[in-house]
Amino acid sequence: MASGHESAIQTAVDKAAHDPFFLGFLLEVAASFGRLDATSLATSLGCSVDALTKLYLCRAPREDAAGFRDDVQRIAAFSGCDANSLARLLRHASAMGALRGSAAPAPGSVLLAARDAPPDKPGRGDHD
Amino acid sequence: MSTPPANEVLRALHKRLVEGDPTAPAELFLAAAGPLAELLRGRGRGDPAPVHDAVVDALLDLSKKPHSYEPQKGEVWTFLVVAARRNLSNLLRSQRRARNREFRFMGVAVGQPAGNSPQAQSGEDADRKLAGERLAAITDRVMGGMNEQDLSVLRLIADGVRDTGPYAHVLQVGDLPEAEQRRKVKNAKDRLLKRLRRASTEPPNG
Numbered sequence: 001m002a003s004g005h006e007s008a009i010q011t012a013v014d015k016a017a018h019d020p021f022f023l024g025f026l027l028e029v030a031a032s033f034g035r036l037d038a039t040s041l042a043t044s045l046g047c048s049v050d051a052l053t054k055l056y057l058c059r060a061p062r063e064d065a066a067g068f069r070d071d072v073q074r075i076a077a078f079s080g081c082d083a084n085s086l087a088r089l090l091r092h093a094s095a096m097g098a099l100r101g102s103a104a105p106a107p108g109s110v111l112l113a114a115r116d117a118p119p120d121k122p123g124r125g126d127h128d
Numbered sequence: 129m130s131t132p133p134a135n136e137v138l139r140a141l142h143k144r145l146v147e148g149d150p151t152a153p154a155e156l157f158l159a160a161a162g163p164l165a166e167l168l169r170g171r172g173r174g175d176p177a178p179v180h181d182a183v184v185d186a187l188l189d190l191s192k193k194p195h196s197y198e199p200q201k202g203e204v205w206t207f208l209v210v211a212a213r214r215n216l217s218n219l220l221r222s223q224r225r226a227r228n229r230e231f232r233f234m235g236v237a238v239g240q241p242a243g244n245s246p247q248a249q250s251g252e253d254a255d256r257k258l259a260g261e262r263l264a265a266i267t268d269r270v271m272g273g274m275n276e277q278d279l280s281v282l283r284l285i286a287d288g289v290r291d292t293g294p295y296a297h298v299l300q301v302g303d304l305p306e307a308e309q310r311r312k313v314k315n316a317k318d319r320l321l322k323r324l325r326r327a328s329t330e331p332p333n334g
Contacts, residue, residue, distance in 0.1 A: 004130070004162060004165045004166050004169060004176065005130055005161065005162025005165065005166075007165070007176055007180055008161040008162055008164070008165040008179075008180045008183050008184060009157065009158070009161055009162070010180075011177075011180040011181060011183075011184045012157045012161055012184045012187065012188075015184055015185075015188060019188070021191070021192055022153070023150070053158075054151075054154050054158070055154075056154075057153055057154035057157045057158070058150050058151050058153060058154045059148075059150040059151075059152070059153050059191070060150075061150060062148075071150040074149065074150055074151055075150050075151055078151040078154070078155075079151075079154075
């Protein structure tokens with residue numbers, strides 16, 4: 001059973017996954033288009049599944065080139081993911097979202113789905 | 129037991145939010161969500177979900193609008209606690225309203241007025257008292273203009289009676305042809321249910 005802290009953070013992750021203010025929203029879009037589960041998403045970013053929580057709760061990077069570069073660097077340093085991979089994934093997610101017209105991800109989040117999965121199932125990776 | 133983050137930590141995080149640091153929201157959530165949820169745990173009436181929603185919304189609001197916190201008015205922690213409590217109170221009130229709508233038939237009471245009980249000052253009792261008063265106002269308005277025959281029909285509806293016979297008896301139309309009885313009963317039930325629906329959606333003093 002999740003502790004109060006973990007449950008509150010899970011609620012935050014779920015809200016972040018559906019709020020364009022947060023990086024979690026773009027990561028959900030990327031995961032949705034790429035059909036990635038949490039483990040695959042973490043692998044593509046060169047980080048652990050646990051680090052995805054930090055990523056989800058960061059503010060989405062600014063859209064101007066310099067701001068985007070600076071924000072991605074800071075976010076990568078904070079979460080321990082690869083900055084180039086993150087930048088590539090976010091550009092891809094933005095482009096896909098724009099092409100579709102609406103970037104809203106499906107209800108639920110890949111990260112929460114991973115956390116809800118039994119420990120021995122894929123998606124609850126223990127990288128790091 | 130979670131320990132609230134130190135004031136200087138939260139002040140520094142707030143400064144970073146104002147400056148637009150993209151990692152500051154994450155650090156704020158990780159530092160404050162647990163302690164805030166712990167603090168409000170007893171106010172959720174056994175359900176942690178509204179507590180977590182209230183806490184997360186408070187942190188989310190500050191992350192998006194860091195200028196809503198004014199340092200000269202107190203510490204960030206106090207600001208967050210007040211915001212989370214307000215959110216929780218609003219959430220619980222919304223839940224109660226939704227429940228009350230389900231109980232609108234026959235004015236099912238949701239609580240007693242707090243009166244002079246020792247807990248009268250608590251937010252929960254005040255909310256319950258308010259909900260009870262609102263429901264009582266609705267009930268008075270609906271029941272006030274009803275005659276004994278209407279109330280008997282409503283009792284049958286509330287008891288789940290579906291046969292026409294008991295309604296026809298109450299409405300004193302048992303001597304009419306069966307089709308006519310059904311029509312009279314349907315009209316009476318529709319009229320009363322429409323009245324209840326209207327009363328439950330109008331403001332209490334409306």
